Amino acid sequence: MSREPYFFLSYARRDDPEDAFVSRFYEDLVNELRRLEVDCSGQMSFLDVQRLSLGDDWERRLGREVGRCRALVALCSPAYTHSLYCGKEWAAFRSRVDHYRAQTTIDVPALIPVVWTPPRGAWPEEIARLHYAEPEMGTGYLEHGLMGLLRTDPRAYRRALKVIAERVQHVAELFRLPVVDDLDLATVRSPFPDLSTATSAERSTPHVRLFVAAGVSESLPVGRRRPEYYGRSPLDWAPYHPPAVPTLANRAQRVILDEDCVSSVEVVGRDLGERLDEAMGNNQPSVLLVDAWAACGDPYREALSAYDRQNHPHAGVLVPCDEADDESEAEELWAELHEVFPRNWLRRNDLYDRLFQIRVDRRHFDAQLAVMVTVAQSRLMKKAQPRRLPAGPLAPPMPGLMVPAPLPPADAERHDPPGPAEGSGHDDD
Incomplete structure (x- = not known):
């Protein structure tokens, strides 16, 4: 049986x-x-x-x-x-x-x-x-x-x-x-x-790459004393406590789905720059979800600092902060994060450049992320390589449009066509 x-x-x-x-x-x-x-x-x-x-x-x-x-x-x-x-x-x-x-x-x-x-x-x-x-x-x-x-x-x-x-x-x-x-x-x-019901062409849904840099409960970032925000893996990070959705990565994926995109989630590694370049080559916008505490130390600081030195116009950085988290109110934390992102820090929370957002609270997370994805996608489209159609036979010549000249009146005097005036020829010298 x-x-x-x-x-x-x-x-x-x-x-x-x-x-x-x-x-x-x-x-x-x-x-x-x-x-x-x-x-x-x-x-x-x-x-x-x-x-x-x-x-x-x-x-x-x-x-x-x-x-x-x-x-x-x-x-x-x-x-x-x-x-x-x-x-x-x-x-x-x-x-x-x-x-x-x-x-x-x-x-x-x-x-x-x-x-x-x-x-x-x-x-x-x-x-x-x-x-x-x-x-x-x-x-x-x-x-x-x-x-x-x-x-x-x-x-x-x-x-x-x-x-x-x-x-x-x-x-x-x-x-x-x-x-x-x-x-x-x-x-x-x-x-x-x-x-x-969608055909393969219709299913070419935009793909967003999410990269998470966050701590874990077993080894909290230096100076951190609140384990309730972390889990066994960086992907279990939940900076808003209590979370409406179990993890921030899960919440981000829901927002991206609502934007008619699909997404994948990865942990930030030493090869972050290579993976961002790969995403750009595939016309995929990227978003880094960064824990301010974890970003300032190992194993993320080196990779994030390298990101800051490089040019990734298709990628955004979003740093959440829970208003109920008294530890994250310390200005020393944000001063140290400034040292990790000195170049991007100049455009933090810029209304005209939405790709570097810090201290994002739970009420604004969804909207900020949605805008970030839209901006990154728009920048990618401007730089995307056009796809050329395969070569085909030459098109036939366009037919000419012949407009007959009006006939002269029957009693009109005949004149020779005008010619160039004397001495008006071209001087090759």
């Missing part, structure tokens, strides 16, 4: 590059189901879930998991609706639900959307038409998403987790959807319009 997963977790890896929050939720959900006396013996460990995307047959293995699971838990976010394979997993599982309804007239709520990070606007219709919240999950769940609650409000997170586990248990125990062992995700179309 083939293994039958109790649930399949569908999520966008761009939301949580190191899978720290997703793995925590996955394990918590399995433990909550066990508390409800559910047999989760068919469930993989999260490490195995991560490995699904590795190897040559990952697409087939994903299809097999989606085709066998009893429920699908979708961690919905702006990145999720922009992910081709998240859309494929959603559509493939929905087809099993639709098939069951056609056979039994029962609409099984086994496709379970979870608000992981909320969009700034409305959800796509495919998500909005489903029931994705319960009153007991609280308003914070809809405002900040489960990923936000996981980091900022453990009690609210546990309440929402309990509701999700009970719903998974309900559909998994009462219903058995038809199993599809040979489900081929390559043939499935995403239901989200951004990726399912």
